[in-house]
Amino acid sequence: MQREEFLAEAMACERTLYRVAKTILRSDFDCADAVQEALLKGLKNAPMLREKQYVKTWLTRILINTCKDMLRRAGRARTVSLSDACSAADRNLENIELYDALQALDEKLRIPVVLHYLEGFPTEEIARMLKITDGLVRRRLWQARKELREILKEEAI
Amino acid sequence: MSDERLRGLLEKAFPDTPAVFHERMAQIAENEAARKKRVAGRVFGALRIALVCVVILFGCTGALALMNHFGVLDIYSILGMPPYYPLPEAEDLVQKDLADVQIGSLEWQVDEAVFDGRILRILFSVRDVNGTPVQTPAPEKLLRGGSAGEIMFRDLCQREQMNLKLIGNGEVLVDGRPCFIQYMEFLPGDDPCVVVGWVDCRMEGLDDDAGEIRRYLPEGYMVVEMPFGYDREKNETDPDSLAFVLKAGDAASRYAVPLPAPCTLDSGAVFAFEDLHFSPVQVYMDYTITVPPERTGDLPEDEFLLMDAAESRPEFQARPRLMNARDEVLGERREMHYGVHVGDDGSLVLSVHVEFTPSDRYTDTVYLVSDTWKVPIPLKQ
Incomplete structure (x- = not known):
């Protein structure tokens, strides 16, 4: 695949990439650093990718690994930037509660929830991205919904 | 709550893409465009990419209509x-x-x-x-x-x-x-x-x-x-x-094959089939490779690092193929996925699911073969 083709595909996934990065990292600046690193890695290896349809999955996988590496490098320290606080203020209370509940989940549960329910990736693809079995992905989704229900004291989730 | 409703709520719950993120992506695109101009001195615009998309799209649609x-x-x-x-x-x-x-x-x-x-x-x-x-x-x-x-x-x-x-x-x-x-x-x-x-x-x-x-x-x-x-x-x-x-x-x-007894590989890991099914549509196998605790060394707690540790072991790296007694490769591997976990006793366990296309060249015993092991599967008891 040509680099410019890869980049066009990647630019079309901006929203997905942000939300995946934001699921793992708190600071928007960290998210921007992560996507930059992931895109550069992706561009470097783009000629090896033959199928255009896999760009989104492949790039998401690179991004998840990059975000995790950043967390490891930072000793899993998490900070909330001023811009995050401002963006939170723009959203209503119900939405913030769900977002906070999601962030309260273990990372192992949080990532499949965002990839599946929000971004629409099939569980099989998530399994490949996370290098775990499809059954484990589904179990984590089930566990995440259960924990979200408990956190929000919400019968309906 | 339906998946669609949960999706809708999550859509609202996540913040909009911030300017800093968008600008960083745009910057990479700009840098790439500048790099391309420098390297090739040619301009490939969005039109070319769009045309490629259209050609691919219509090419696929025509083929798939059949x-x-x-x-x-x-x-x-x-x-x-x-x-x-x-x-x-x-x-x-x-x-x-x-x-x-x-x-x-x-x-x-x-x-x-x-x-x-x-x-x-x-x-x-x-x-x-x-x-x-x-x-x-x-x-x-x-x-x-x-x-x-x-x-x-x-x-x-x-x-x-x-x-x-x-x-x-x-x-x-x-x-x-x-x-x-x-x-x-x-x-x-x-x-x-x-x-x-x-x-x-x-x-x-x-x-x-x-x-x-x-x-x-x-x-x-x-x-x-x-x-x-x-x-x-x-x-x-x-x-x-x-x-x-x-x-x-x-x-x-009808197509299920009786499971052979677990065997110990040269590396000391234990190989055990969990399911064997040879249908005329496809061959399905589930198996585990268990490395006993005394041979695992220190295992990382982090899931990604654990996977890396498992993949670096010789018995885990291999991509298996199915062979008959005449050393002929049978069928093509179609699907393979695996997971790793640490057993209750501290052993490292790889669980594999693999599928092959069927073959008309089975012998009484066939073999699942990797670069480091060869495990027999008796088809006729």
Whole structure:
């Protein structure tokens, strides 16, 4: 695949990439650093990718690994930037509660929830991205919904 | 709460993409454009990319339109998936014209289904009975995700406000039990008012009460329901499904191979088959390789690092192939996935699921072979 083709595909996934990065990292600046690193890695290896349809999955996988590496490098320290606080203020209370509940989940549960329910990736693809079995992905989704229900004291989730 | 509603709430809950993120991506695109100008001195604009998309899109649509003339067992090789050659006797498992229902202006037909004892394969089609064609998606719509066929399928279903639980839930109900969809694809039909779909359904699902994965392998007859959900109001799902009865026969047990005893590999790891199934449609295997605690060294707690540690072991790196007693490779490996966990006793356990195309060159004993081990599978006791 040509680099410019890869980049066009990647630019079309901006929203997905942000939300995946934001699921793992708190600071928007960290998210921007992560996507930059992931895109550069992706561009470097783009000629090896033959199928255009896999760009989104492949790039998401690179991004998840990059975000995790950043967390490891930072000793899993998490900070909330001023811009995050401002963006939170723009959203209503119900939405913030769900977002906070999601962030309260273990990372192992949080990532499949965002990839599946929000971004629409099939569980099989998530399994490949996370290098775990499809059954484990589904179990984590089930566990995440259960924990979200408990956190929000919400019968309906 | 439905998956769609949860998706909607999450959409609202996540903050908008901040300027700093957008600008960083735009900067990389600008840098890349500048790099290309410097290197090649040529300008490739968005027009070229759009044209490539259009050519690919129409190329695929034309090729796939031929799909309707094939049966469910022919499908896999058509889309460039790994070669797939079922044995001739697989035709005996094919059942045709299983259901035909009309919901509003959409006619749903289950054209073919095959159950080989491990996977249920269903070929179905949706037709707009009013004769309104389904539009081929624009390239920019394709860039946002989903195959051309899936976008066309969604467009068709929106005419009747179908909720598409089939896609959202990723499950088919077999005798009322949810079973995971392993593979699902939609293709334009040869009639512009038709979209063809097929589903590969693994016969296992999540038991909601226990939170455990449960396998379900019925014999005799089974009732299959493909839930679509008919949204007559707003975002409320009414139960509705495309249901049919399928003869399962004794496929689940007929093609199952008795499990050989676990064996110890040269590395000291223990190899054990969990499932062996040689159907005329496909070969399925589940096995574990367990490295005892005294041979694992220190294992990392982090899941990714654990996977790395497992993959670096020689017995784990190997990609297995199936061979007969004459050292001939049998079939093609089609699907393989695996997971790693630490056992209660501290051992490192790799669980593998692998599938091969069937072969007509089996010997009494065949072998699962990697670069570092060779494990016998007696087919005849």
